[in-house]
Amino acid sequence: MQTEHQEKVDRQICANCGGTIKWNIAKQCLECSACRTPYVPQTTVQRVEEHDFEGYTQREGQRVSFPDTAIIVCGACGAQIAVDEHCTATVCPMCGSTQLLESRQEAGVPPDGVIPFRVDRETAQQNFSKWVKSRWFAPNRLKQAYQAGKLQGIYLPFWTFDAQVTSSYRGQGGTVHTVRDSKGNTRTKVRWRPVSGTVSGSYDDLQVCATMNSASQVVEKVLPYNTCDNTLPFSSSYLSGFLAEHYAVPATQAVDTAKEQVRTDQINQAESDILSRGFSQARVNDIQIEYHNLTYKHVLLPAWTSAFSYNGKQYMYIINGESGKVGGQRPYSVPKIAAAVIAAAAAVTAAVLLISGAAGPSTLQVKDVGQPQAIVSQEDSPWTAWEGNL
Numbered sequence: 001m002q003t004e005h006q007e008k009v010d011r012q013i014c015a016n017c018g019g020t021i022k023w024n025i026a027k028q029c030l031e032c033s034a035c036r037t038p039y040v041p042q043t044t045v046q047r048v049e050e051h052d053f054e055g056y057t058q059r060e061g062q063r064v065s066f067p068d069t070a071i072i073v074c075g076a077c078g079a080q081i082a083v084d085e086h087c088t089a090t091v092c093p094m095c096g097s098t099q100l101l102e103s104r105q106e107a108g109v110p111p112d113g114v115i116p117f118r119v120d121r122e123t124a125q126q127n128f129s130k131w132v133k134s135r136w137f138a139p140n141r142l143k144q145a146y147q148a149g150k151l152q153g154i155y156l157p158f159w160t161f162d163a164q165v166t167s168s169y170r171g172q173g174g175t176v177h178t179v180r181d182s183k184g185n186t187r188t189k190v191r192w193r194p195v196s197g198t199v200s201g202s203y204d205d206l207q208v209c210a211t212m213n214s215a216s217q218v219v220e221k222v223l224p225y226n227t228c229d230n231t232l233p234f235s236s237s238y239l240s241g242f243l244a245e246h247y248a249v250p251a252t253q254a255v256d257t258a259k260e261q262v263r264t265d266q267i268n269q270a271e272s273d274i275l276s277r278g279f280s281q282a283r284v285n286d287i288q289i290e291y292h293n294l295t296y297k298h299v300l301l302p303a304w305t306s307a308f309s310y311n312g313k314q315y316m317y318i319i320n321g322e323s324g325k326v327g328g329q330r331p332y333s334v335p336k337i338a339a340a341v342i343a344a345a346a347a348v349t350a351a352v353l354l355i356s357g358a359a360g361p362s363t364l365q366v367k368d369v370g371q372p373q374a375i376v377s378q379e380d381s382p383w384t385a386w387e388g389n390l
Contacts, residue, residue, distance in 0.1 A: 012240040041235035048113035050295040065108035075099030080246035096307025112297040113231040124304040124319040131326040155300035157210040157247035173279030208254040210247035221327025222320040
């Protein structure tokens with residue numbers, strides 16, 4: 001049975017002064033924002049749990065992901081955002097739209113783990129400012145545009161997958177030979193021989209973003225997160241003062257993305273196995289992958305997001321809340337690109353002229369019947385070109 005103190009911690013209320021308990025990024029701890037009393041997050045488990053993938057469907061229908069939390073849905077991009085009583089949202093953190101409507105929360109898998117914020121708002125803004133300035137073909141007015149946007153801290157949904165795999169492959173190993181034809185000409189030729197074998201691998205925390213498709217492309221630019229070392233057991237206390245997105249991609253769909261990562265790696269291993277047999281080239285024609293102990297977990301990962309408007313179009317950017325890495329969409333300046341193309345063409349032309357000039361003036365021998373030979377210089381006037389043995 002929970003004590004009154006524990007109940008207040010779960011509700012992010014300080015037992016000493018009634019203030020709000022929030023995550024202090026600088027101190028990396030939970031504390032009261034008023035009296036600075038430190039708190040230990042209340043969790044039901046001592047470590048982050050992995051779940052057998054076979055039981056996912058049953059687990060998803062048992063409860064909601066964010067109990068006692070309001071859900072707002074963006075009418076523009078469809079993102080479902082969890083908002084607690086200590087945080088407000090007037091614009092969608094995923095697309096910048098103001099079309100936000102409160103909605104009933106659907107059943108889903110609750111988070112198993114979380115990486116609390118390690119990069120504060122000020123540092124995130126500084127990192128983004130540097131990123132913008134490094135964009136060569138960004139319009140000059142972009143600086144004013146992004147400064148008008150406000151960063152919002154949000155926890156993004158991810159699935160991570162663990163697995164051990166064994167793969168049987170069939171392929172070919174190639175050896176390069178030099179052959180000579182009847183005329184003495186040589187050419188290289190690859191002799192291919194059939195090869196088969198097995199490879200294996202162990203995979204820990206394959207990360208698959210479970211946010212909306214429009215935002216996932218930007219999220220990919222700020223990966224990876226260190227989920228192996230920095231993931232803590234989930235507690236709603238970490239969400240105080242931040243938003244959290246409900247996953248839009250279920251694990252049953254995300255696992256296909258994880259398996260593509262495994263397949264790519266297993267093919268690379270198979271090619272390496274072929275090369276280790278003395279071949280100089282390798283190709284894999286077919287590979288069959290068998291999975292053992294496939295597990296998953298639902299984790300929330302920190303990010304600072306915002307969207308700014310430029311020439312009537314919305315652009316989104318994300319800063320990794322753990323590493324500070326920046327990724328985003330940006331407009332391009334057509335005049336700057338055109339100027340760069342013209343400058344490059346001018347530079348090439350100047351280089352050609354410089355090389356031609358360094359080679360010296362060219363000469364042309366002119367012969368005429370009954371006339372002595374003469375040398376005509378391109379630098380001389382045609383009226384004074386004749387010289388020689390007159």
